Amino acid sequence: MNDPDLIYETIILGSGPAGLTAAIYAARSRCCPLMIHGLQPGGQLTTTTAVDNFPGFPEGIDGPELMENMKLQAERFGANFLEGEVTRVDLQERPFRIWIGDDLYRCMSLIITTGASPKLLDLGNEESLYGRGVSVCATCDGFFYRDREVVVVGGGDTAVEEAVFLTRFAKKVTVIHRRDTLRAVPVLANRALTNKAISFKWDSEVTEILSDTSGVTGIRIKNLKTEKVSELTCDGVFIAIGHQPNTSLFVDQLEMDNEGYILTKNGTETNISGVFAAGDVQDKQFRQAVTAAGTGCMAAIQAERFLDDLPSDPNLSCKKGACKPKS
Numbered sequence: 001m002n003d004p005d006l007i008y009e010t011i012i013l014g015s016g017p018a019g020l021t022a023a024i025y026a027a028r029s030r031c032c033p034l035m036i037h038g039l040q041p042g043g044q045l046t047t048t049t050a051v052d053n054f055p056g057f058p059e060g061i062d063g064p065e066l067m068e069n070m071k072l073q074a075e076r077f078g079a080n081f082l083e084g085e086v087t088r089v090d091l092q093e094r095p096f097r098i099w100i101g102d103d104l105y106r107c108m109s110l111i112i113t114t115g116a117s118p119k120l121l122d123l124g125n126e127e128s129l130y131g132r133g134v135s136v137c138a139t140c141d142g143f144f145y146r147d148r149e150v151v152v153v154g155g156g157d158t159a160v161e162e163a164v165f166l167t168r169f170a171k172k173v174t175v176i177h178r179r180d181t182l183r184a185v186p187v188l189a190n191r192a193l194t195n196k197a198i199s200f201k202w203d204s205e206v207t208e209i210l211s212d213t214s215g216v217t218g219i220r221i222k223n224l225k226t227e228k229v230s231e232l233t234c235d236g237v238f239i240a241i242g243h244q245p246n247t248s249l250f251v252d253q254l255e256m257d258n259e260g261y262i263l264t265k266n267g268t269e270t271n272i273s274g275v276f277a278a279g280d281v282q283d284k285q286f287r288q289a290v291t292a293a294g295t296g297c298m299a300a301i302q303a304e305r306f307l308d309d310l311p312s313d314p315n316l317s318c319k320k321g322a323c324k325p326k327s
Contacts, residue, residue: 001201002103002104002105003103003324004103004106004322005324005325006105006106006109006223006322007095007106007107007108007316007322007323007324008032008033008034008035008105008106008107008298008321008322009030009032009033009107009108009109009307009318009321009322010026010030010034010107010108010109010110010111010300010303010307010321011033011034011035011036011096011098011105011107011109011110011111011322012026012033012034012035012036012110012111012113013035013036013086013098013110013111013112013114014035014037014043014112014113014114014115014246014279015035015037015038015043015067015071015081016043016044016045016067016113016114016115016279016280016289016292017043017045017067017070017279017282017289017290017292017293017296018113018115018278018280018292018293018296018299018311019035019037019043019111019113019205019278019294019296020035020067020070020071020073020074020281020293020295020296021070021292021293021294021297021300022111022278022296022299022300022303023035023041023074023079023300024070024073024074024077024079024300025296025297025300025301025304025326026079026303026304027074027077027078027079028069028077029300029301030304030321031077031078031119031321032078032079032080032230032305032321032322033079033080033212033321034079034080034082034105034107035074035079035081035082035083036083036084036086036098036100036105037071037081037082037083037084037088037215038083038084038085043067043115044073044115044117044118045064045066045067045289046213050062050063050144051061051063051066051140051289052143053139053140053288053289053290054066054289054290055290061188063299066289067247070084073325074171078178078321081204082100084100084101084103085100085101086098086099086100087099087100088249089110089249089250090253091110091250091254091272092253093108093326094108094274095107095108095125096108096109096110096274096275098110100281102207108274108305109274109275109276109303109306109308110274110275110276111268111276111277111278111296111299111300111303112250112254112262112270112276112277112278112281113277113278113279113281113292113299114245114246114247114249114281115245115246115254115279115281116243116244116245116246116250116261116280116281116287117243117244117246118136118239118242118243118244119239119241119242119243119244120239120241121153121206121209121239121241122215123206123207123208123209125209125211126209126239129209129211129215129216129237131213132211132215132216133209133211133215133216133217133235133237134209134237134239134312135214135234135236135237135238135239136238136239136240137238137287138161138162138163138165138166138238138240139165139288140250140288141236141238142165142166142168142169142170142181144236145170145235145236145320146169146170147169147170147171147202148169148170148171148235149170149171149172149173149174149233149234149235149236149237150170150172150173150174150234150235150236150237150238151173151174151175151176151206151219151232151234151236151238152166152173152174152176152238152240153175153176153177153206153238153240153241154174154176154177154239154240154241154242155175155177155179155181155182155183155184156179156183156184156240156241156242157183157184157186157188158240158242159175159177159240159241160175160182160188160189160191160192161188162238162240162273163175163192163195163198164188164191164192164195164198166238167195167197167198170197170236171197172197172199173178173197173198173199174198174199174200174201174227174232174234175192175198175199175201176201176202176204176205176206176219176221177200177201177202177203177204178203178204178205179202179203180202180203180223187220190217190324196207201221203223203224203225204219204221204223205221205222205224206219206221206237207220207221207222207229207231208220209237210231215235216234216235216236216237217233217234217235218232218233218234219231219234219237222243235240241290243284243287244260245259245260245261245262245280245281245282245284246261246280246281247261247262247281248260248323250262253272254270254271254272254277255271260284261281261282261283261284262277262281264276264277264282266302267295267298267299267302268282268295268298268299269302274303274304276302276303277299278292278295278296278298278299279292279295279296280292281290282295283295
């Protein structure tokens with residue numbers, strides 16, 4: 001049963017690489033932060049079967065195993081974990097207030113690592129094919145498609161960058177776009193249009209991802225002008241139609257850009273003193289496990305320094321990273 005009088009020094013929302021790294025650093029420095037995570041602890045990496053670009057693992061490591069190892073490391077230093085869906089937050093004054101249903105949790109510093117969710121095609125089988133031919137990150141997975149044929153879905157900056165990157169590995173890259181011109185900025189668009197390894201299917205949308213027991217075998221495409229349906233054989237489908245930062249809880253409280261990413265300064269500081277943001281929730285450019293972990297480290301160190309500078313409260317009795325009103 002939650003104790004509503006308890007005030008944690010630090011609460012971390014989200015349990016991906018950023019959140020778990022923050023938990024490791026916060027636990028080592030100030031004992032017993034509380035991490036609140038949803039139904040998918042570990043974030044997007046729990047859907048990745050092979051992580052080859054996280055330092056320290058020369059043979060690679062499964063995403064779920066990497067996340068479990070990070071969790072065990074945080075637990076070793078005293079981090080606490082709570083599964084629950086945060087339904088409301090109030091950041092107007094300290095202690096900050098966080099609700100899971102009717103249960104209230106309070107803290108003096110808050111680290112937000114709720115991540116960003118890739119936008120999908122809503123075809124029904126994308127998530128089940130993660131790691132078996134469907135990807136949302138060329139930088140993460142491009143290496144596995146050496147000398148194979150892949151498609152990239154989208155026409156914006158991200159899609160074009162992914163397509164150009166994939167030409168380093170794949171023998172053929174096909175971009176599927178709903179319009180007849182790219183939405184990417186001219187310099188990026190020209191880079192793709194002049195690349196002989198990239199072909200385009202204009203005015204088209206993917207209506208089905210074809211697969212067998214081994215993974216993706218191709219896609220079914222519909223031309224939006226002629227309504228003609230065709231199939232294209234491929235080994236991989238890279239969905240690059242954008243990400244949605246998981247920031248709805250913080251609307252009208254934290255400053256965000258026009259896409260909903262939390263704006264930070266001096267590392268991970270938000271516009272509210274004592275609230276920090278790390279990982280994909282504030283990074284729309286890199287979106288890598290290692291960069292998320294780096295900002296998680298930064299957030300924990302900045303939160304520690306923030307707490308060190310707070311004046312002590314004689315009305316609170318503090319022990320092991322949490323405080324209660326003196327009786």
